[in-house]
Amino acid sequence: xxxxxxxxxxxxxxxxxxxxxxxxxLFKHPVTRRYPKVKVPAKAxxxxxxxxxxxxxxxxxxxxxxxxxxxxxxxxxxxxxSEGDDHAKIVDRYEIDVLRCIFCGFCVEACPFGAITxxxxxxxxxxxxxAFYMTREKLLENWDKYFAGPKGExxxxxxxxxxxxxxxxxxxxxxFRGRAKGKE
Amino acid sequence: MEHSEPVIEKxxxxxxxxxxxxxxxxxxxxxxxxxxxxxxxxxxxxTPYVGYLHRGVEKLGENRTYLAALPLSDRLDYIxxxxxxxxxxxxxxxxxxxxxxxxxxYIRTMVAEMxxxxxxxxxxxxxxxxxxxxxxxxxxxxERERILDLFEMLCGxxxxxxxxxxxxxxxxxxxxxxxxLYEFILEFPHRIDxxxxxxxxxxxxxxxxxxxxxxxxxxxxxxGLTGGMLRGSGIDYDVRKYVPYDAYDKVDFxxxxxxxxGDCYDRYKVRVEEMRQANRIIKQCVENLPAGPVMADxxxxxxxxxxxxxxxxxxxxxxFVLITKGPSVAEGEVYVGTEVPKGExxxxxxxxxxxxxxxxxxxxxxxxxxxxLPRLCKGGYVADVIANIGTIDIVLGExxx
Ligand code: SF4
Ligand code: SF4
Numbered sequence: 091x092x093x094x095x096x097x098x099x100x101x102x103x104x105x106x107x108x109x110x111x112x113x114x115x116l117f118k119h120p121v122t123r124r125y126p127k128v129k130v131p132a133k134a135x136x137x138x139x140x141x142x143x144x145x146x147x148x149x150x151x152x153x154x155x156x157x158x159x160x161x162x163x164x165x166x167x168x169x170x171x172s173e174g175d176d177h178a179k180i181v182d183r184y185e186i187d188v189l190r191c192i193f194c195g196f197c198v199e200a201c202p203f204g205a206i207t208x209x210x211x212x213x214x215x216x217x218x219x220x221a222f223y224m225t226r227e228k229l230l231e232n233w234d235k236y237f238a239g240p241k242g243e244x245x246x247x248x249x250x251x252x253x254x255x256x257x258x259x260x261x262x263x264x265x266f267r268g269r270a271k272g273k274e
Numbered sequence: 275m276e277h278s279e280p281v282i283e284k285x286x287x288x289x290x291x292x293x294x295x296x297x298x299x300x301x302x303x304x305x306x307x308x309x310x311x312x313x314x315x316x317x318x319x320x321t322p323y324v325g326y327l328h329r330g331v332e333k334l335g336e337n338r339t340y341l342a343a344l345p346l347s348d349r350l351d352y353i354x355x356x357x358x359x360x361x362x363x364x365x366x367x368x369x370x371x372x373x374x375x376x377x378x379x380y381i382r383t384m385v386a387e388m389x390x391x392x393x394x395x396x397x398x399x400x401x402x403x404x405x406x407x408x409x410x411x412x413x414x415x416x417e418r419e420r421i422l423d424l425f426e427m428l429c430g431x432x433x434x435x436x437x438x439x440x441x442x443x444x445x446x447x448x449x450x451x452x453x454x455l456y457e458f459i460l461e462f463p464h465r466i467d468x469x470x471x472x473x474x475x476x477x478x479x480x481x482x483x484x485x486x487x488x489x490x491x492x493x494x495x496x497x498g499l500t501g502g503m504l505r506g507s508g509i510d511y512d513v514r515k516y517v518p519y520d521a522y523d524k525v526d527f528x529x530x531x532x533x534x535x536g537d538c539y540d541r542y543k544v545r546v547e548e549m550r551q552a553n554r555i556i557k558q559c560v561e562n563l564p565a566g567p568v569m570a571d572x573x574x575x576x577x578x579x580x581x582x583x584x585x586x587x588x589x590x591x592x593x594f595v596l597i598t599k600g601p602s603v604a605e606g607e608v609y610v611g612t613e614v615p616k617g618e619x620x621x622x623x624x625x626x627x628x629x630x631x632x633x634x635x636x637x638x639x640x641x642x643x644x645x646x647l648p649r650l651c652k653g654g655y656v657a658d659v660i661a662n663i664g665t666i667d668i669v670l671g672e673x674x675x
Contacts, residue, residue, distance in 0.1 A: 104475035111471050112409055121416050133423070135445075137430040161597045163338055163345045194345040194436045200597050202583045202590055208430070263377075264449040266561050269456065 132210040137193045139211045140186050140224060141232035143204060150230060151205035154181035161200035166190035184226040189219065209236035288314055297326050301404045301660045304670030306644065310651075310659065317659060320651040322644050327674040335634035339600030340366050340623075341440055341577070343634070347621075348434035350636065351672040353396050354615050356389030356425070358672075359438045361612035364519050365621035366440045369608045370575045370601065376521075377566040378442035383521040384455075384559040385428065385437060387552040391462070392421045393615035394549050401542070401664035402473055405482050410472045417465050420458055427451045441576035442569035452560060459557050466549055474546075483538035487650040487662045490535035497646045500639050501617030502548065503666060506541030508534035513613040525558045527551045538665040545667075575601045600629015616640055616667055636675055640668035 098104065123130060132138065143151045159167035170183040197206050209232060216222060224232075291312045296302040305326035311319040331350065335343045347362040348355035360382050367373065374382070395418045399411035422432040428451055429437040429444055437444050473479050489497075494507040504511055512529045514522040530547035532540030569576055577596055578589035605627045611620040617639025624633040643666040650662040 099477075104477065108409075108472045108476060111468055115413075121419070133426045133430070135430040136426065157594065157597050161342050163342050192345055192434065193431065194434075195430065196342060196345070196436075199577060199580075200593075202593050204580070204584070263565050264447050264452045264563075265565065266452065266456070266563055267449075269453075269460070 132212060134210075136210045136212065137195050137208045139188070139209050139214055139232060139236075140191070140197075140229055141207055141209050141236060142184065142226065142229040143207055143237070144230065144233055150181070150226070151203050152181055152184060152201075153203060153205070154179050154184070155202065157200045157202060158197035158206055161196050163194060163196060164190050164192050167197060181226070184229065186224045186229065188214075188222040188224055207233075207237070211236050290318060295659070297323075302663060303400060303668060306663070306668070306670055306673075308647070308651075308659065308663075310656070312656060315655050315657075317651050317654055317656060320648045320659065322647050324641070324644055324670070325674050327670045329675065331675045332634050332636055336631055339597075339629045340369070340603070340631065341596060341600065343631075344439070345434065345436045348436055349671060350638065350675060351393070351614060351616060351619075351640065351669045352433060353669060354389040354393035355434050356385050356437060357393070357612070357614040358619060359436060360386045360389075360520065361610070361614060361619045362621055363438045363440050364612055365608060365610035365623060368610050369603060369606070369623050369625060370440065370572070371604075372441055372570050372572045372575055374442045374520075374570050375567045376564050377446075378568045378570075379521040380524075380559050380563050381443050381447060381568065382438050383525065384556050384563075385425075385435075385443075386520070387555045387559070388421050388424065388455075390552045390615045391549060391556075392418050394545050394552075395421075397545060397615070397664075397667045398469060398473075401661075401667075402479070404660045404664045405479065407473065407476070407479065410469050413465070413468060413472070417462065424451065424455055424458065427454065439569065439576070441572055442567070446568045452563070455556070456560050459553055459560065462553050463550060466546065466553075470546065473542075480539065482657070482661055483542060483665075485537055486654065486658045487538045487541075487665055488535045489646070489650065493649075494536070497649070498642045499617070499646060500642070501613065501615070501667075502541050502545045503617065503643055503646070505529065506532040506544045507536035508532055513611050513618050517611065519610070519612060521559065522555075524562070525555050527555050538661050541665050602629065603627065611637070614639065616669065616672065617643065619672075636672075638672040638675060640670070640673035641675075643668050644673050 145151050154169055154171040156169050156171075159165070159169050166187040168183070168185045168187070169181065172180050172182050174180040193208065195208055198208060211232070293310050293312060294307060295310055296307040297305040302308065307323040307326065309321045309323065310317055329349070331346050335346055338346070344359065344362055347358040350358045363374075395414045399414040403411040425435055425437075426432045428447060429435050489499075489503075489507055491507040491509050494504050495509065499507075500511070508531050510529045510531045513519075514527075515529055528551055530544045530551065532544050573589070573592050575596075578592050582589040583593050603625045605625055607622070607624045609620055609622040611618045613619075618637070619639060620637030622633070622635040622637065623631045626632040647662060647666060650666070651659050654662070
């Protein structure tokens with residue numbers, strides 16, 4: 091052992107350095123948040139609870155094509171349709187077993203009509219399992235609750251990319267531009 | 275009465291004791307069960323039992339189309355789901371014979387390295403907390419939280435991201451994300467310095483890891499170890515360098531190696547250095563990010579842009595066929611290995627010409643690394659078992675699949 095090493099061993103140099111770091115951290119702002127009191131807003135595009143979209147007249151957009159159910163990796167969408175007058179397809183039941191859902195967002199990708207979407211809502215604890223079996227009515231209710239107003243509209247519109255306009259022109263794409271102002 | 279000394283006829287006898295550690299033990303990182311045969315403090319034999327988290331991912335994959343099975347890969351190694359996604363899509367792309375555009379490749383490399391950081395942070399935190407140091411764990415979690423926030427900004431999910439897609443990525447990144455990521459990247463090396471201040475030279479840490487879990491380079495190769503376990507023993511094998519995928523051939527990075535034979539401390543050094551290298555890779559990706567599309571133009575294999583589906587008959591048909599039947603793939607088989615934080619994750623597909631794989635096999639590094647545990651633990655102390663579990667860095671979700 092060199093003398094430097096002996097000195098370091100005797101005076102606990104590395105331990106003191108560590109303790110100094112711990113001591114400095116004492117004066118920093120805490121990073122934890124007091125969750126139920128302080129809520130963290132979900133980021134734009136968060137994949138939360140499902141909602142069935144309404145069109146401008148307030149009717150359900152879904153036509154019961156069944157693509158979302160076919161694509162769903164956990165097979166938790168159940169759609170029952172029947173034939174109405176004029177051979178129209180009627181969606182009798184549209185149900186999502188939310189407890190089986192993995193929130194991958196594939197149903198949103200699959201739907202050709204933009205009829206199903208995921209909302210930013212993530213606090214949905216309940217006391218019974220039945221409450222997580224979302225029927226059509228509940229899903230439409232979610233739409234009214236979480237997609238009302240311009241914020242919901244924007245969220246809905248931008249949820250699924252790429253769209254063909256971002257596909258052909260690359261202007262406005264995120265590019266590296268150095269550090270943000272004020273932080274240099 | 276005559277007082278007599280008690281006579282010891284035989285020397286004190288010890289008996290071998292068999293104890294079961296796990297599957298609910300906090301230090302076994304999930305549901306690993308070890309049956310330990312102990313002679314006092316010495317481990318005579320260690321037998322790992324796996325399978326408590328078996329969900330049949332490989333079989334499930336055979337019942338879903340190539341496109342829809344992607345979220346299954348998230349659930350292998352759930353603390354670095356991004357890397358598994360990247361591995362999965364690379365394998366499927368090779369099978370389809372398509373290639374992602376340049377920008378998508380850069381984005382994938384970037385997010386995969388973020389996944390590597392988040393995984394190594396968890397590894398560091400849990401490894402040291404198992405051995406008795408709480409502070410680095412709490413510090414490390416702060417940084418992981420920031421990475422998860424970035425993931426949330428990127429794709430709307432924090433843990434099981436399902437962000438890369440066959441032929442590209444799900445959506446383009448936002449400017450906000452890129453700026454925030456760059457800030458993080460500039461700051462993160464200082465955080466690694468902090469961890470190192472607390473851990474690297476600490477005498478207790480060194481006492482617990484130096485000379486523990488020794489494995490020579492030759493043995494490491496023979497056991498089939500990959501990733502940090504192999505490099506810790508002084509072999510510079512890294513899939514990212516040897517068989518580059520995505521944009522790894524366009525970025526400059528170094529493969530840190532330990533010494534032969536390597537111990538827990540060497541592997542610790544290697545992984546910490548890997549974090550710095552990952553940081554470098556992300557920085558280069560952010561700075562050199564090219565403009566362009568993020569999805570390949572391959573209408574037979576990738577879902578069409580959303581708005582075209584609503585307007586255009588052909589795209590609508592593609593949408594229907596791809597989702598219900600899956601893409602039509604030529605018969606054949608393909609294996610692609612990618613470097614995930616734990617080692618080499620391989621996907622092996624056998625295609626019979628339909629939209630679903632005939633066989634999907636996952637080569638999980640955690641499974642291989644769990645098998646080396648008896649070798650590492652044998653002859654050591656009980657306390658070293660904990661150090662060894664930490665150093666092999668396994669996730670049981672991937673091990674049991
Ligand atoms: S989010 Fe995924 S798992 Fe949930 S219903 Fe949609 S497709 Fe199924
Ligand atoms: S939600 Fe969309 S994909 Fe699902 S049945 Fe309705 S229209 Fe079809």
